[in-house]
Amino acid sequence: MIRDDDCPDTDSIGAALLGVVTDALPTAIAYVDRNRIYRYANNSYLKAVRQSASDVIGQSIDAIVQNEWLSDDVIEMIHNRVARALNGMASEFSFKATLPDTKEEIWLLATYTPDVDPAGRVRGYVSLFRDITEEKAIESQLQERATTDPLTGLRNRRFLEDVAAQKFAEAERGGKTLGLLMIDVDLFKSFNDQHGHATGDEILCQIAKAISDSLRLGDIVTRWGGEEFLALLNSTEQGQIILAAERIRQSVENLHLQPGTLPHPVTVSIGASLCGNDPTQLDQDIEAADKALYAAKMNGRNCIETSPRFSGGGAADKRKLDPEG
Numbered sequence: 001m002i003r004d005d006d007c008p009d010t011d012s013i014g015a016a017l018l019g020v021v022t023d024a025l026p027t028a029i030a031y032v033d034r035n036r037i038y039r040y041a042n043n044s045y046l047k048a049v050r051q052s053a054s055d056v057i058g059q060s061i062d063a064i065v066q067n068e069w070l071s072d073d074v075i076e077m078i079h080n081r082v083a084r085a086l087n088g089m090a091s092e093f094s095f096k097a098t099l100p101d102t103k104e105e106i107w108l109l110a111t112y113t114p115d116v117d118p119a120g121r122v123r124g125y126v127s128l129f130r131d132i133t134e135e136k137a138i139e140s141q142l143q144e145r146a147t148t149d150p151l152t153g154l155r156n157r158r159f160l161e162d163v164a165a166q167k168f169a170e171a172e173r174g175g176k177t178l179g180l181l182m183i184d185v186d187l188f189k190s191f192n193d194q195h196g197h198a199t200g201d202e203i204l205c206q207i208a209k210a211i212s213d214s215l216r217l218g219d220i221v222t223r224w225g226g227e228e229f230l231a232l233l234n235s236t237e238q239g240q241i242i243l244a245a246e247r248i249r250q251s252v253e254n255l256h257l258q259p260g261t262l263p264h265p266v267t268v269s270i271g272a273s274l275c276g277n278d279p280t281q282l283d284q285d286i287e288a289a290d291k292a293l294y295a296a297k298m299n300g301r302n303c304i305e306t307s308p309r310f311s312g313g314g315a316a317d318k319r320k321l322d323p324e325g
Contacts, residue, residue, distance in 0.1 A: 026130065031115070033124035034086060036061045048108075048129070050100065068100045078110075085112035085125035094132060107136040149223040151201055152208035160222050160232060161282070167220070167232060168279040178275035179233035179241035182289040183211060183248060186267045186301040188227040203257055203266055210251040215244060230286065238274070238310050245270045245304045253302065267302035269293060274309040 028045035032038055041049075041056045049056065049064055056064060065078050074095045081091050092111045099106060110129040114122050147159035171178050185207060192200040204227065211221050211229055224230040231248075235241045249270055257266035271293025275285040288307040296305035 028127075028129050030056075030127045031124060032061055032082070032127060034122060036082065036086075038064070039124070045127075048131075069097050070095070081110070081112055082125070085114050086122055088114045088116060088122050090114060094136075106131055106133045108132065152205050152223050154208050154212065154229070155220060155222045157222060157224055157230075160220060160230065163220070164232075164282050165279045167234075168275070168277070171234065171275075172277065176234060179235045179238075179244070180273045180275055180285055180289040181231040181233065181241070181245050181248070182224070182271040182273075182286070182293040183229040183231065183268050184270075184293055184297070185227035186269055186297075187264070191266070206255055206257060207252055207266070207268065210255060211248050214247040214251045219244070230289070232275075238306075241272050241274070242304065242306070245272050249302065249304060269296040269301045270304045271296055271307065272304060272310070273307035 026044055028048045029040075029042045030038060030045045031040040038056050038059050038061065041053065046053060046056060051064065061082060065075055070078070074097070077093065077095060081093060084091050090111070090113050092109070094107060094109045096105055096107055098104070108129045109132045110127065113126045113128075115124045115126060117123050147155055147162065149156045167178060170176075185204070188200065188203075191203060204223075208221075208223065208229065211231065215221055215231060215233070218234045219231060221229060221231040231244070233241055233244055235244065249268060252266065252268045255266065271289045271291065273285060273289035273292055275282070288309055292305045292307040296303050299305060
């Protein structure tokens with residue numbers, strides 16, 4: 001017969017049971033007190049930080065959160081979130097870590113929940129985090145698909161709209177003026193009508209590569225729709241923008257694409273313009289390039305036309321420029 005005083009108290013049973021349960025969870029769990037000292041860490045937490053219980057329990061969070069596997073920016077962010085938790089504010093955030101043994105980069109999602117006593121005083125916080133590397137990879141793949149043209153492999157309209165603010169900010173910091181090139185395949189409808197969409201698609205892919213190969217690192221080229229392409233250039237001078245347009249025009253012309261019985265090779269017309277300083281006005285900037293493209297079409301195709309934003313721009317110019325000068 002077991003006497004009541006031989007039995008462990010309810011609190012001890014609860015604590016032991018809680019430890020068994022949390023140790024079985026894949027989520028990393030730790031408790032840090034108001035002095036930033038670890039008071040508990042489950043097996044998943046210890047495994048994640050590559051430490052034993054004796055190395056963690058009783059130690060300051062500063063001893064565990066180290067730049068051996070975290071960047072300085074991430075360490076600063078974690079300390080800021082710890083301060084928020086100890087001030088009674090919960091938070092959830094993700095960060096990238098490098099495993100010290102394998103140098104593998106992983107993504108972690110962390111949640112800090114304050115532990116507040118009945119009097120409203122913060123006693124510490126509960127830290128939970130889990131590996132979201134696979135989720136991040138899937139998210140990245142979906143983002144890549146959403147911002148990439150499936151036919152040509154170029155970026156699409158959505159990508160340009162997403163990065164526009166960043167590109168404008170970079171240009172402003174560097175004292176640059178962004179350039180725009182609106183590029184359209186001449187008489188493309190006749191290619192499709194005579195040879196079918198498969199041939200038209202192949203032509204678009206070759207032209208997309210020619211355009212991409214003609215631009216510099218940091219320039220962005222997108223398939224804008226149908227047979228139209230739009231390039232955002234990091235150029236600082238009008239002459240550089242014109243030379244980039246001419247490199248594209250010549251590259252496409254030098255492909256010598258003339259399928260079947262077409263009486264003319266495949267060429268492109270290009271409208272060149274300059275961007276203003278406001279990314280919210282990108283639509284107006286693109287419209288200026290589009291009007292210049294229309295002028296190039298009216299001037300005989302296979303040529304470059306500049307918008308009135310260029311010095312002396314807006315006049316018909318069917319010359320084939322020499323990219324060397």
